[in-house]
Amino acid sequence: MERDNEITQNLQLIFSNKLIEIKNPRMRRIFARVEMGSFKEALPRLISDVKLNHLVTITGTDLGQEIELLYHFTRDGSTVVTVGFKIPKDSPTVKTITDLVPAAILYEREIHEMLGVNFEGHPNLAPLILPEQWPEGIYPLRKDRKFEELREIGSKK
Amino acid sequence: MKMGYASTIRVPFGPQHPALKEPENFIFEVDGDIVVGVTPRLGYVHRGAEKAFEIRTYVQNIYLAERVCGICSHAHTTCYVQAVEDILGAQVPPRAKYIRTIIAELERLHSHSLWVGIAAHEVGFDTLFMYTWRDREAIMSLLEEISGNRVHYAMNTIGGVRRDITSEGASKIRSTLDAFEKRTKEYAKIMQTERTFLKRAQGVGILKKQDAIDLGAVGPTLRGSGVKNDVRAGDPYAAYGEIPFEVISHEGCDVLCRTIVRCEEMLQSIDMVRFALDHIPTGDLRVKVPPAVSAGEAVSRVEAPRGELMHYAKSNGTTKVERYKIRSPTLANIPALCKTLIGSHIADIPLILAGIDPCFSCMDRMAFIDSKTNERWIWSMEELKRKTVK
Numbered sequence: 351m352e353r354d355n356e357i358t359q360n361l362q363l364i365f366s367n368k369l370i371e372i373k374n375p376r377m378r379r380i381f382a383r384v385e386m387g388s389f390k391e392a393l394p395r396l397i398s399d400v401k402l403n404h405l406v407t408i409t410g411t412d413l414g415q416e417i418e419l420l421y422h423f424t425r426d427g428s429t430v431v432t433v434g435f436k437i438p439k440d441s442p443t444v445k446t447i448t449d450l451v452p453a454a455i456l457y458e459r460e461i462h463e464m465l466g467v468n469f470e471g472h473p474n475l476a477p478l479i480l481p482e483q484w485p486e487g488i489y490p491l492r493k494d495r496k497f498e499e500l501r502e503i504g505s506k507k
Numbered sequence: 508m509k510m511g512y513a514s515t516i517r518v519p520f521g522p523q524h525p526a527l528k529e530p531e532n533f534i535f536e537v538d539g540d541i542v543v544g545v546t547p548r549l550g551y552v553h554r555g556a557e558k559a560f561e562i563r564t565y566v567q568n569i570y571l572a573e574r575v576c577g578i579c580s581h582a583h584t585t586c587y588v589q590a591v592e593d594i595l596g597a598q599v600p601p602r603a604k605y606i607r608t609i610i611a612e613l614e615r616l617h618s619h620s621l622w623v624g625i626a627a628h629e630v631g632f633d634t635l636f637m638y639t640w641r642d643r644e645a646i647m648s649l650l651e652e653i654s655g656n657r658v659h660y661a662m663n664t665i666g667g668v669r670r671d672i673t674s675e676g677a678s679k680i681r682s683t684l685d686a687f688e689k690r691t692k693e694y695a696k697i698m699q700t701e702r703t704f705l706k707r708a709q710g711v712g713i714l715k716k717q718d719a720i721d722l723g724a725v726g727p728t729l730r731g732s733g734v735k736n737d738v739r740a741g742d743p744y745a746a747y748g749e750i751p752f753e754v755i756s757h758e759g760c761d762v763l764c765r766t767i768v769r770c771e772e773m774l775q776s777i778d779m780v781r782f783a784l785d786h787i788p789t790g791d792l793r794v795k796v797p798p799a800v801s802a803g804e805a806v807s808r809v810e811a812p813r814g815e816l817m818h819y820a821k822s823n824g825t826t827k828v829e830r831y832k833i834r835s836p837t838l839a840n841i842p843a844l845c846k847t848l849i850g851s852h853i854a855d856i857p858l859i860l861a862g863i864d865p866c867f868s869c870m871d872r873m874a875f876i877d878s879k880t881n882e883r884w885i886w887s888m889e890e891l892k893r894k895t896v897k
Contacts, residue, residue: 376593378742379806404736405723406808406817407834422806422817427741430806453723455842457834479550490558497562500555 351377354429360400361431364392378429386435389421390445396433397450401425405453410461412493417442417465437467446472464491515543520856522551529867533860540852545845552867560831565591565665565800568828572818573659575833576866578621581607581614582811583818583833584663589744590820591665592796593805600791601746603667608746609680609783610650610662611809612776616687617646618812619769619776622864623694626766629858630707635694642690645683652679667793677784688777695770699763708763712859714847715760724843725836726814727772728863731765733758738810749786750779762862769864799826811836813864837863837870 354374361382362369368388373381384392396402402423409420413436420434437444446469447454458469459478466489469475477484481504490500515538522532530551536544556575560568572587573580585607592599620643627635647657653676654660662668672680698704714724719732729736737754739747755771757764800822807818814836823829840863847859 375803375805379593381804403720406815407832407839409819409830409832411821411830420819422819424742427736427738427815430742430808432806452721453839453842456838479553481550490555497555497558500558504555 353425354378354380357400357425357429357431361396361433364395364399368392380429380431382431382433384433384435386437386444389433389435390447393447393450396423396431400431402431405447405451405457406430408454408457408461410465410467410491412439412465412491414493415439417467419444419461419467421447442467443470444468445470448472463489465489466492518853520860522548529865531865531867533856535848535853535856537853540854542848542851542853542856545848547841547845549867549870557831557833560828562827564826565798565828568831569664570661573661576835577658578618578866579614579811579813579816580659581610581662582809582816584661585611585745586807586809586811586816586818587820588663588665589809590805590807590818591800591822593807594800594803594820594822595665595796597666597794597796599667600794601788602671602790603792604746605783605787606668606670606672606792607663608750609672609780609787610653610660611745612780612783613646613650613680614660615776615812616773616780617643617650618864619773620646620691622769622812622861623698623766625861626708626762626858627698627704629861630704632701632704635697638690639694642687645687649680649683652676664793666796667791669793671792672784672787677787680780680784684777684780688774691770691773691777695767695774698766698770705763707855707858708761708766709759710761710763711855712762712765712847712851712862713760714843716758718846719760719843722842722846723839724814724863725839726811726864727765727768728814728840728843730754730756731768732760736815738808738815742808744807744809746783750782752779762858765862799824800828813837813866814839835866835870837866840865841870 357380358372358374361372365384365388368385369382371383402425404424404427406422406424411418416436417439418434418436420432423431444467446458458472459475461467462469462475463478463480488503515536518535518537520533520535522530532548534546535542559571563571569584572583575583620639624636624639650660651657653672654662654670662670714732716733719729719734733756735754735756740754752775755768755775757767802822802824804821809816816836817834819832820828821830844863851859
């Protein structure tokens with residue numbers, strides 16, 4: 351718990367007024383919501399000061415008008431720190447973190463393909479998972495896409 | 508990579524069983540006998556699981572989570588029910604936690620011994636392959652006797668477990684493990700002393716410690732590169748906080764060390780199951796939970812046989828989940844695998860590929876599949892070089 355408090359304080363210090371919400375719902379779980387532009391800026395300090403040395407994955411969620419990106423980090427494989435922010439769905443662009451965290455390379459590509467988020471500066475955002483002939487602009491994990499519709503698209507030759 | 512000649516040759520591996528009996532395609536660019544480029548094609552077993560989670564109820568999703576993987580099914584259900592229990596604030600009875608742990612370690616035993624067999628097979632040591640797989644059957648039979656199933660045990664439910672381990676069952680587990688332990692020790696010794704195996708595994712598939720960390724490797728792949736990192740120790744779940752064990756790691760960074768790590772982990776698992784059987788508390792198996800889950804979110808982590816598995820759940824107050832995210836250990840190990848393959852010999856490809864113990868079914872669960880269509884993606888040489896050749 352002491353460690354969680356230390357991380358929480360560190361995050362408050364780093365994001366200061368850019369921090370929208372911070373929760374510590376149980377031991378070893380911290381959720382922080384920050385303002386859109388502040389995450390990439392703070393990332394070097396998250397790595398060096400908060401010692402978030404492992405990126406578990408990135409989760410993208412369609413919230414209707416916005417897309418939320420959650421970056422799940424761990425420190426030494428213990429406390430999971432989730433830092434998230436929202437980006438507008440009509441212009442879903444965000445800076446890549448692959449230059450600082452190489453492990454993000456496939457996770458960003460997956461989100462690009464599934465939710466249509468454009469990661470600026472990513473070395474290669476070519477389709478990763480969906481079939482080659484998958485029509486452009488159809489993002490399966492967006493809420494307006496229904497399962498049956500996607501199944502039909504997937505089975506087309 | 509310095510190339511003396513203008514051209515290289517592209518050698519396809521898969522999609523029919525590139526290493527394990529699962530479909531995935533790798534195209535290797537080779538210069539003579541040396542791999543200079545890797546182009547993996549994913550997506551042959553995509554089933555759209557994350558979207559499918561959103562249209563089913565929480566109870567139905569237990570069975571969907573079970574079917575994400577055909578080997579570490581218990582790891583996925585554990586991760587799933589933990590996430591839901593976390594949002595609900597459900598207090599799982601201690602006995603249920605111990606049963607989850609026992610099944611998880613038995614699962615690790617059969618998964619690791621399957622892998623040892625495959626590693627032996629890949630180096631042409633088929634006798635050892637036959638022996639380990641025969642012994643693995645004893646564990647599978649145990650699981651079948653406990654749960655009624657060899658693979659999809661369906662032991663977990665939200666709020667606890669569905670079946671008990673009786674004292675009769677416990678003594679059967681003990682006697683089976685006694686025999687299994689003796690054999691595992693013998694195989695571990697063989698793999699560390701048998702020259703034919705050493706020649707193929709020692710110094711092959713080097714993944715340096717810093718690369719393993721930077722590229723986000725997990726599980727025995729990471730621990731074989733000298734990093735002591737295990738969710739069971741770092742972020743204990745189920746009964747792991749109460750069961751003593753040692754996090755195994757080795758500094759060799761090669762296929763041999765990944766093998767030793769798995770063999771020693773099996774011995775640890777045997778002791779953990781014994782300890783759990785000796786200390787299992789009496790009491791209820793499950794608590795009742797409501798069908799609808801109040802709005803909230805949870806990150807759940809489990810040390811699956813292949814490494815760190817993470818599920819993220821976001822609920823909205825209904826009986827269906829708002830967003831469900833799965834990150835399987837194999838996906839996390841792919842960047843490290845590609846790094847490892849560059850510079851290796853063609854003959855070592857199957858062993859290195861098998862070295863991370865890939866589970867393509869787990870990894871591919873994300874999207875949509877039609878086995879008749881020709882889905883694929885290309886990892887460009889630029890990207891690969893950027894990440895792998897420094």
